[in-house]
Structure formats: structure tokens, C-alpha cells
Amino acid sequence: MTPQEIFDDLKAxxxxxxxxxxxxxxxxxxxxxxxxxxxxxxxxxxxxxxxFDYLSCLSGVDYNDGRxxxxxxxTSMGLRHKIVLKAFCTKENPHVQSVAGIWGTAxxxxxxxxxxxxVVFDGHPDLRRILLPYDWEGHPLRKDYKVPEFYDGMKVxx
Amino acid sequence: MTESQxxxxxxxxxxxxxxxxxxxxxxxxxxxxxxxxxxxxxxxxLRLEIVVDGEIIVDVIPHIGYLHRCFEKHxxxxxxxxxxxxxxxxxxxxxxxxxxxxxxVAVERLLKIQVPERVEYIRVIMAxxxxxxxxxxxxxxxxxxxxxxxxxxxxFTDREKIxxxxxxxxxxxxxxxxxxxxxxxxxxxxxxxxxxxxxxxYFRPRIKQFNDLLTYNEIFVKRTANVGVLxxxxxxxxxxxxxxxxxxxxxxxxxxDDPYSIYDRFEWEPQVGKGEVGTVGDxxxxxxxxxxxxxxxxxxxxxxxxxxxxxNVQAAxxxxxxxxAGEVYVRTETPRGELGYYIISDGTASPYRxxxxxxxxxxxxxxxxxxxxxxxxxxxxxxxSVDIVLGEVxx
Numbered sequence: 001m002t003p004q005e006i007f008d009d010l011k012a013x014x015x016x017x018x019x020x021x022x023x024x025x026x027x028x029x030x031x032x033x034x035x036x037x038x039x040x041x042x043x044x045x046x047x048x049x050x051x052f053d054y055l056s057c058l059s060g061v062d063y064n065d066g067r068x069x070x071x072x073x074x075t076s077m078g079l080r081h082k083i084v085l086k087a088f089c090t091k092e093n094p095h096v097q098s099v100a101g102i103w104g105t106a107x108x109x110x111x112x113x114x115x116x117x118x119v120v121f122d123g124h125p126d127l128r129r130i131l132l133p134y135d136w137e138g139h140p141l142r143k144d145y146k147v148p149e150f151y152d153g154m155k156v157x158x
Numbered sequence: 159m160t161e162s163q164x165x166x167x168x169x170x171x172x173x174x175x176x177x178x179x180x181x182x183x184x185x186x187x188x189x190x191x192x193x194x195x196x197x198x199x200x201x202x203x204l205r206l207e208i209v210v211d212g213e214i215i216v217d218v219i220p221h222i223g224y225l226h227r228c229f230e231k232h233x234x235x236x237x238x239x240x241x242x243x244x245x246x247x248x249x250x251x252x253x254x255x256x257x258x259x260x261x262x263v264a265v266e267r268l269l270k271i272q273v274p275e276r277v278e279y280i281r282v283i284m285a286x287x288x289x290x291x292x293x294x295x296x297x298x299x300x301x302x303x304x305x306x307x308x309x310x311x312x313x314f315t316d317r318e319k320i321x322x323x324x325x326x327x328x329x330x331x332x333x334x335x336x337x338x339x340x341x342x343x344x345x346x347x348x349x350x351x352x353x354x355x356x357x358x359x360y361f362r363p364r365i366k367q368f369n370d371l372l373t374y375n376e377i378f379v380k381r382t383a384n385v386g387v388l389x390x391x392x393x394x395x396x397x398x399x400x401x402x403x404x405x406x407x408x409x410x411x412x413x414x415d416d417p418y419s420i421y422d423r424f425e426w427e428p429q430v431g432k433g434e435v436g437t438v439g440d441x442x443x444x445x446x447x448x449x450x451x452x453x454x455x456x457x458x459x460x461x462x463x464x465x466x467x468x469x470n471v472q473a474a475x476x477x478x479x480x481x482x483a484g485e486v487y488v489r490t491e492t493p494r495g496e497l498g499y500y501i502i503s504d505g506t507a508s509p510y511r512x513x514x515x516x517x518x519x520x521x522x523x524x525x526x527x528x529x530x531x532x533x534x535x536x537x538x539x540x541x542x543s544v545d546i547v548l549g550e551v552x553x
Contacts, residue, residue: 026267026486053394057487057498059513071500072300073487073515077410079396084487105397116230126180131223131552140231141511 001049003028006083009050014040029084034070037087037097038039038123044074045081045102052076055103060113063088064143068119070096089119091142098124116141178209180219187211191534195224199303199538202548204522208229208543213533218526219227222519225552229276233512239265239339239479242512247333250550252295255324256492258337260466264488264499265339268481276469277341278420283354283462284324284336285419286455290361291320292493293448296545300445301372303542304381309372318365319357326350340475351463358456358463365453373442373449382445383436386528386540390439396524399517400495401451402544405431405444412491419490424461426454441543448545494518494545514553518546 001009007021008028017040020031032040046054052074061069072085087096098121100107110121111130119137121127129136135152138145149156176184184190194205197217203224209217218317233242246261247254259281266273298313328336328344336343372378388398393406403410411428413421429450431443483505489498495517504510521544529540 026484055397056489056496057500057513057515059500059511059515061502061511061513073498073500077408080415103393103397104392104527105520105523108519116228128179129223131228133223140228141234155370 001081003030003083004028006050006081010040010043013043026050027082027084029071029086031086031088034087034089034096037070037085037099038102040085041072041099041102044085049079049146050076051078053078055099055105056107058099058109058113060117060119060141062117062142066091068094069119070113070119072099080093091118094119095122097122097134098127100124115139168517171461178217178219179207179221180217181208184209185211186285188216191539195221201299201546202551204499204541204548204551206525206537206544208534208537210232210534210553213535215529215532215534215537218537219524219531220525222522222548222551224231225548227516227553230512233509236508238507239481239509242509244333244335247335247530248549249514249553250292250492250494250497251495251548252334252482252547253288253292254332254334255284255337256292256490257497259285259335259419259487260490260492260497261499262337262339264486264501265479265481267488268484268486268501268503269339269476269479271340271476273340274469274471275420275467277471277474279462279466280342280346280456280471282419282421282424283466284327285349286321286462287320287354288458289455289493290452291317293452294320296448296493297368297372297445299544300539300545301378303538306372306375306378306380309368312364312368312371316361319360319410323350323357326353339479341473342359342471345471351466354465356460358460362453362456365449365456366464373446379442381536382441382539382543384440385436386441386532386543387437388439388524389526392524392527393439397520398495399520400491400493401444401447402469402495402521402524404429405447405543406439407431407433407443412489412496416489421458421480424458426457429454436511440541444543444545447526456524478507480505489515492517494547494550495521516550516553518548518550519553522546522551 004023011018017033017036023047044050054075054077056073056075059071067088070087075082113119115129115131188211191208194200195203205221207219232245236242246257250257294313294317298310301309325331326347328334388406390406393403407430409430429447435442481503485502487500489496498515500513501509502511
């Protein structure tokens with residue numbers, strides 16, 4: 001299916017769960033509601049005409065305008081088509097539904113996005129920091145992140 | 159600071175129970191042992207928290223991040239796109255060429271530029287030589303994991319020959335900074351083609367030798383066959399890639415299925431595991447896929463060497479790189495699998511956001527899934543067959 005067909009299909013299926021779509025981008029993307037990520041992704045994986053069984057990448061992004069985003073790059077191995085999904089949330093309320101139950105690989109990707117960007121994935125089975133120490137404070141890939149002067153009471157040399 | 163903030167959660171005892179870091183409460187006959195972070199068979203600084211019932215593994219909780227230096231933060235703070243390349247080198251430090259190649263392709267797609275034919279050919283030759291070198295390390299160290307020391311020495315002897323080729327090209331043996339956005343840092347030296355051809359000729363029979371020495375060795379087969387079986391559906395669900403995915407019988411190689419560079423011009427076949435000595439997707443299958451891929455890489459190199467055109471390798475290097483605002487996700491096939499760069503440009507001279515989808519990171523996440531019920535001694539072989547490079551897992 002072409003990205004436009006996928007967009008139309010999702011729009012028909014989920015209505016206002018599909019917020020936006022940019023089909024003329026280099027890699028077309030569809031914006032979905034952060035609170036409905038799970039049902040939309042379940043549909044994308046299970047529907048025989050879509051069958052997006054392979055989550056290539058899940059990235060967290062800080063757009064530096066009060067929004068955080070989660071970007072999903074999906075591939076169907078059988079049908080050989082691709083699509084990009086985006087779900088946004090605010091910095092004050094950084095919640096997006098987890099897809100770890102749909103694609104096993106999302107487990108670690110979501111932990112990474114939580115660790116570095118600070119997006120909280122609702123329904124994640126084990127949302128802990130993954131790359132940084134467990135007692136780290138803050139989320140380094142946020143654009144307003146200040147490098148800490150002290151870690152565990154020790155001065156950090158720069 | 160309270161005690162629970164200082165101690166790893168593993169050792170925080172709640173009334174009458176020990177809980178693992180992932181929140182699992184232990185039964186009375188289970189216990190936790192730690193493998194790593196300083197353990198030779200974790201191939202780097204990886205800590206595995208293992209819940210065992212006697213010798214049998216009940217659960218594995220990988221703890222990563224010991225090598226984390228936040229590549230993504232570095233990339234966002236560079237003053238231009240070319241400066242990121244040395245950092246790419248240091249992610250997967252045994253396959254630097256492939257890392258650079260992926261990044262260069264991604265930025266070129268963002269810029270919508272074409273690179274000269276000669277550059278494409280040299281890139282493919284370098285990427286495939288690097289693939290062989292990387293697989294040689296994987297195979298050699300995997301032999302050590304299984305208790306075979308000799309193949310390791312053989313593998314490293316041959317890897318040296320490839321590193322010599324790299325050294326004569328760009329002066330570095332490990333971290334090359336060779337593939338640049340739009341071109342290459344140096345053209346290949348005059349005797350390169352001849353020496354690379356010699357290497358291919360020399361290397362083909364060596365693959366058979368490795369197979370005789372290690373792959374079909376009875377002890378090796380008994381240690382790896384039917385161990386750590388990764389079924390096809392689990393492999394796809396966990397987005398495994400590279401030999402990990404192909405070992406499970408999925409015929410998927412980005413060089414063919416999502417073509418980049420000029421891989422569509424060569425004749426070669428992706429290799430898949432067939433369960434020849436055990437079950438499809440076991441450790442032996444992942445090993446044999448790497449063995450056979452080396453042969454395919456030699457095929458590609460020989461074809462590319464025969465057709466390499468003339469040209470200026472720096473002709474297309476942009477004076478200043480300022481892509482239009484936009485984003486791109488480009489994936490390339492490294493020795494470990496799908497290396498994806500998700501780059502967002504805001505129209506300035508440095509990337510706004512770079513996310514790396516590291517194949518070893520993703521492949522490692524399936525480890526707990528395939529280790530249930532294995533013996534502790536087998537875990538070494540299962541972890542080895544994933545072929546992780548911690549520099550890339552942690553970035």
C-alpha cells in the first residue's frame with residue numbers, strides 16, 4: 001500500500017485518532033494521538049493488508065517548543081511497505097502509550113526514550129533507565145538539559 | 159540519600175523476598191548471579207543479572223550503559239555534519255567503515271546529492287572488507303567461547319591483512335574517518351586493487367579451512383546446535399537483524415531489500431540458516447550464516463574491483479552542508495544488522511537530532527527471550543552468537 005492509502009485506511013478506521021499526515025515529505029508520516037497509540041499499532045500489525053510486523057526504530061525527540069515526540073518507523077516484511085508514525089505529548093505531561101506488548105523490540109527502545117528524553121510510556125512492563133545510571137537526574141537529550149556539576153556528591157571534571 | 163537510592167535494587171530485600179532489578183520476586187530455590195561487567199565472555203562491559211535454579215537459567219536481565227557516552231548528544235553539539243563521522247567510527251569499533259557508510263548515505267539522502275561512481279565502488283569494497291574483518295572477529299571470539307583457541311589466531315591473522323589494506327588507504331587501522339559525506343577522505347593507493355584481488359584469492363580457501371577447523375568440529379557442533387533457538391516470529395517481533403535474523407531462516411538483507419549505494423549491481427545471495435545440524439535459528443545457524451556471508455562478501459568485492467571506474471573521489475563533497483529542514487531514516491546493513499540513522503535537520507549546519515538504531519542494541523534485547531531454560535555454560539555461547547559490540551549497544 002502507498003502511504004496515502006495507509007493514511008486513508010487509518011483515517012476511516014480511527015477518525016480523530018489520526019491527527020495529521022504529511023504525504024509529500026521525503027518519508028511520509030502520519031501523526032497519531034498519544035493516547036490511542038496502542039490500538040492503532042495493534043491494528044497496523046494485525047490487519048492483513050497492512051501487517052506491519054517489523055518495528056525498525058522508535059525514537060524520542062524534543063522539538064524544543066514544549067512538545068516531545070515519539071517516532072515509529074515501521075516496515076512490513078511480507079508486503080514490503082513502510083510508514084512513519086509520530087505521536088506527540090507535552091513536556092508537562094509526557095505520556096504516550098507503550099507498544100512493548102505489540103513489538104517486543106519496543107521494550108528497550110522505549111526505555112531508551114524514557115531515559116534520554118523523558119517520555120513516559122504508559123503500560124510499559126519495566127520502565128527503568130537503560131543507558132544512564134539508575135540514580136541519574138534529568139534527561140540529557142532534552143534541549144533545555146543542564147549538564148550537572150555534581151554526580152553523587154563528586155564534582156564532574158570538564 | 160536513602161539506602162534504596164544507593165544500592166542497586168537487586169539487593170534491596172523486602173520482607174521475606176529478594177527482588178531482581180526488573181521486579182521479579184525470587185522463589186526459595188532460585189538465586190541471582192552476576193556475569194560481568196568484567197567478564198571475558200560478555201565481549202565487553204556487559205552485566206548480565208542471571209536468575210538461576212541450580213544450573214538452569216530462569217531469567218536474564220541485561221544491564222547495559224557501561225560504555226555510554228551519548229553519541230546522540232555529541233552529534234547534536236557538533237558544528238557541522240562531517241564532524242559527526244569520527245564519533246560514528248567509535249560506535250561499532252570493529253566495523254567502523256559500515257558505520258560511516260550508513261551515516262554518509264543518510265546525510266546524502268537528506269541533502270539529495272549523488273556521489274561519483276568511483277566513490278560508490280570504493281565504499282562497497284571497503285564496507286565488504288570490513289564485513290569480513292568484523293565477522294572474523296565474531297567467529298574467532300566465538301571459537302574461544304566454545305573452548306577453541308586456534309581458530310581465533312587464524313581469524314586474526316586474516317583480519318590483519320584486511321587492516322593492512324585499510325591502513326595503506328587511509329592510514330588508520332581501526333577508526334578510519336574514511337567515508338565522508340559526499341565522498342572519501344583519500345583515493346585508494348595505486349597498488350590497492352592488486353592487493354585486494356590477491357587477498358580475495360587467498361581468502362576463499364581459508365573459509366573452507368575455518369569450516370573444517372571450527373564449524374564442523376564435533377565439540378563445537380554439540381555445544382551450539384539446538385542451543386539458544388530463536389524462532390522466526392520472535393526474531394521479527396524483536397526486530398532482530400543481520401545474521402541474527404537470517405540465522406532464524408528469514409531471508410531479509412537490506413542490501414537487497416532496501417537497496418542503498420550500488421548493491422543492486424552485484425550478484426550475490428543473502429544467506430539464511432537452515433537448521434542443518436539442529437533447529438533453525440540455533441547458535442550454529444547464526445555462526446554458519448556469518449561464515450557464508452564472508453564468501454558472499456568476497457564475491458561482491460571481486461566484482462566491484464573488476465569494474466571500478468576512474469574519477470575524483472572528492473568531487474561531490476559539499477563545501478558546506480546545510481540540508482533543508484526535514485528528516486530522514488536511513489538503514490544500512492552492517493555486519494551486525496540494520497543500522498538506522500534517524501536524522502532531523504532544522505536547516506542549520508548541524509543536525510537537530512540524530513538517533514541511532516544500533517543493531518547490536520536491538521539484537522541484545524532478545525537475549526532474555528532465548529536464554530530461558532538454558533544452562534549457565536550455554537549462556538556464554540548464546541550471548542556470543544548474538545555478536546554484540548558494546549560500543550554500539552551503549553553508544
